[in-house]
Amino acid sequence: MRTPLFFLLLLSITLLNAQTTTTLEGTVVDGKTGEPVPFANVFLDNTTLGAASDQNGEFVIRNVFYPAHYDIVISFVGYKTYRAKVPIQPDKNKLGIIRLTPDETALNEVEVKAKRDASWERNFRRFKRFFLGNNSAAQMCNILNPWVVEVKKGKWLTATATEPIEIENLWLGYKILFFLRNFSANDSSYVIQGNAQFQEMTATNPEQANRWQENREASYRHSTAFLFKSILESKIKGNGFSLFVGLPSMEESMIRAQTFSENINQRLRKMDTTNLLIPSLQGNIYRINLGKLVEVHYSRERTSQRFYRDVPFPVSWVRTNKGIVFVNQQGYELNPEDVTVSGDLNNGKISSLLPLNYQSLDQPVAIGKKEYLFEKVYLHCDKPYYYPGDPMWIKGYMSYFLPEMADSLSKTVRVELLRRTSQASGYIVFSKQQRIVNGEFGCQFFLPDSLKPGSYYLRAYTNMMRNFSTNHPVDLKRVPVLNPNENLSRQYEKHAASSDSALYIHCSATPKIEELVEFSLMLRDETGAPSSGSFSVSITNEDMVVPTFFDSTILVGTKIPNKIFSPASITYPVEWGISFSGRLTDQKKRGRRSGISVVAPSHGLQTITQSNERGFFQLKGFVFYDTATFLFQPLQEVQKKQPQYRVELEAQPPMPVKFQQNERQLNVEKIDTLKTKDQRPNIIDNNKLLSEIVVTSKQETEPELDRPYGKPDYVVPKKELDAAYGNLLMFLPGKVPGLIVREANMPGQPARWVVYTVKGEASSIFNKREVLVMVNNNMVTGTPADILSRIDPATVETIEVKTGLTALNGSFGGSGVLAVYLRNDDGLPQLSKNKKIPSATVVGYQTSQPFNFGLQYNNKPVTTIYWNPNLKIDQSGHATFAAFIPKKGKYRVVVEGVSAELMPVRTEYSFSVD
DSSP: OBOOOOBEEEEOOOBOOBTEEEEEEEEEEETTTOOBOTTOEEEETTBSOEEEOOTTSEEEEEEEEESEEEEEEEEOTTBOOEEEEEEEOSSOEEEEEEEEOBOHHHHHOOOOOOOOOHHHHHHHHHHHHHHHOSSHHHHTEEESOGGGEEEEESSSEEEEESSOEEEEETTTTEEEEEEEEEEEEOSSOEEEEEEEEEEEOOOSSHHHHHHHHHHHHHHHTTSHHHHHHHHHTTOTTTTTEEEEEEOGGGTTOOOBOSSHHHHBTTTEEEOOOTTOEEOOSSTTOEEEEOOSEEEEEETTSOOSSOSSTTOOSOEEEEEESSSEEEEOTTOOBSOGGGEEEEEGGGSSGGGGOOOTTOOOOOOOOOOSOGGGGOEEEEEEESSSOBOTTOEEEEEEEEEESSGGGTTTSOSEEEEEEEEEOSSSOEEEEEEEEEEOBTTEEEEEEEOOTTOOOBOEEEEEEOTGGGGGTTTSOOOOEEOOBOOTTEEEOTTTOOOOOOOOTTEEEEESSOOOTTEEEEEEEEEBOTTSOBOOEEEEEEEEETTTSOOOTTOOOHHHHTOOOSSOOOOSSOOSOOOSSEEEEEEEEOTTOOBOOOEEEEEEGGGTEEEEEEOOTTSEEEEEEEOOBSEEEEEEEEEOOOOSSOOOOEEEEOOOOOOOOOOOSSOOOOOEEEOOGGGGGGGSOOOOTTOOBOOOOOOOOOOOOOTTOOOTTOSOSEEEOGGGOOTTSSSHHHHOTTTSTTEEEEEEOOTTSOOEEEEEEGGGGGSOSSSOOOOEEEETTEEOSSOHHHHHHTOOGGGEEEEEEEOSOOGGGGGGGTTOEEEEEEOTTSSSOOOOOOTTSOEEEEEOBOOOOOOOTTOOSTTOOOOEEEEEEEEEEOTTSEEEEEEEEOSSEEEEEEEEEEETTOOEEEEEEEEEEO
């Protein structure tokens, strides 16, 4: 059995959010006399940021990132070292007068030791091994003033320093002043505590500069900061890390067998990394739920010093006192006293320490071949074909050439519904951007009643897939839209059920109409052991939805081609968020080079970018939902007359589409649409239905209002709003004309409020087609009831209702718009009215609406009785779900998804209700 050694390195860690910079100013004086202290050394701990005070004791530190909290350190001979935490905000930060306390002990000490004895030499060599390390980096580090170090050997090796320790690091290209506060070490652990001031060295030639940069990047990738940053960015596997934790009875045990294969599933199991981040009270501090002890494998490199005989790459261990690690945006721990590290991440010590303001090149880890970037999308729909007015429910699954690249590749996908008009051409009907989380996403399209029946296809693609599209066209999923009086002919349709023996589905009891029926799932891996996974489930009425020949499955749709044809270059980069580009021009439409402050007030987004000499700029990495309006303020010297600027965003062209040349014709038959009336599900007895409130009144409009949805049908002015109500949802009943507010219980789901106009009355009683709620002309995430319940009536200027169809908002505004306009002093500020500040609207990720049983449109029957895109099978290999059965007939259950090992899994199940 083997156990690793642990160490604890304590440094005063600061919070960096490297976006914009400011300056830090102050004045250093003698604490007793008040006289200025010139030439005092002032620096921000563990950074390269610092300055010396001038003759008047004043100092200015420039290029300080904000928002942040730093430890400022001030030292001068004859005074006690000053340390304090300082918050950094925009503009200049003035610390005022800082008083240094004279150090009487230092002033009275005049003894200088000219030499050290043999005992000190032995102890100092041991100190250097612990302090600098024992690798190749440590061999290129020198302590320039060893005489300031006092070393004592007892049960522990301890050390103190009368002055800052001067270190020349020729491995990384830094000179370091280390203010040692505490050092102790023994054979099993050690502690280093102090403050470090970094100064970049000047390279003597380009080769040395390149070597220093390579070593800095290598050092960064062997740090806990890189590990934690990989967790923050969901790039754990892509950056080469695999995490393991002990089994429940051995969570803190360090006993290991000599081969890793003997430990896995005996002492260790693979860690579930999908929910490591937990909310924090401060937006720029992150909490990682790491657990008490985690074993870390780094597969991007090989090592000759193997801990396991069968693992050729470095292995490390991270132990925490409370199971939580607080980190900043760069991944540096903010509670280092609670974090203990051993193994490869421990080897560097001070010799591999980087300043906190070191900015990694942040490029993807070298992956060798371009085909490693290949990814594709499979779409699972609730049914194989649709009618005008139907909802189309979609779940997407990503598959990759290398599964370990999953965390490093795309986080944004575009989903499009295409209408085929001829043998080779078509057009896009709907398009949405969805956020990929753990290789999955979900969305829906609501097909309008006016949609023309015909040949339609779904496709989904990422920006990275554009690079491969020439030789690997994006898969098209056929989803025909039939006439209301047509259905597929059972006489001609041939369908072979496709299931995976790894997934078993079971119905707990004999299904009965108008009751909830519970189903159980059991998942096993290839060895027969329980396995976890993520799945989507659809249950359709097979009497009305005929299984089809063209309904593809996840078992085929996720397969990666055996031969990937790599593009000559990667033109389209990976998207980890919402990206867009544009051009900054003046009044004469000439491109202007400038720094640009970019702000989206309604979403709390802010950054700075730079346009080139032609005015072009690019922004990427935003994470926001619905629609955001960005303001663009060019950064320039204040002039008496500022020129008028314009910003025009560039529209990204859609990916070309290639339809199959010989599309098989559908065999359809006429159906009696009058039969749909008695096919509707009955209202169940336990459905709680409150008396609805319908208000009619004289229409009030304000012609001067310019609204994106057109002229409102009704306006509730500010004078009629009552601030006594707790929120706007409570205020609405009886106040807003043309609006209905009702609470209803959905089968198997908790009660919720629905908000809709009279136009939505024709939809299902279980799930009315709700209004679109907009705040200050922006779409807001959440259900109408959720949004309105968060708005205080006291902050509202007006409420406007548009009951008709709004073409601008597409299917979202199909049942009308409820527009809320807030006052200028509320928490969601209106856009600037200064017309000199250009603005542009950007569409973000689209929210997915929950599926509720009984969804029906235009008096058509319910064909999909259950849709769950997020069914999770836990580590026991089991999951359950329940569906309400509305009527007699035959039903088809389709379950598709991926296991924890990213293997596609599918099963089908049919049952009848008499």
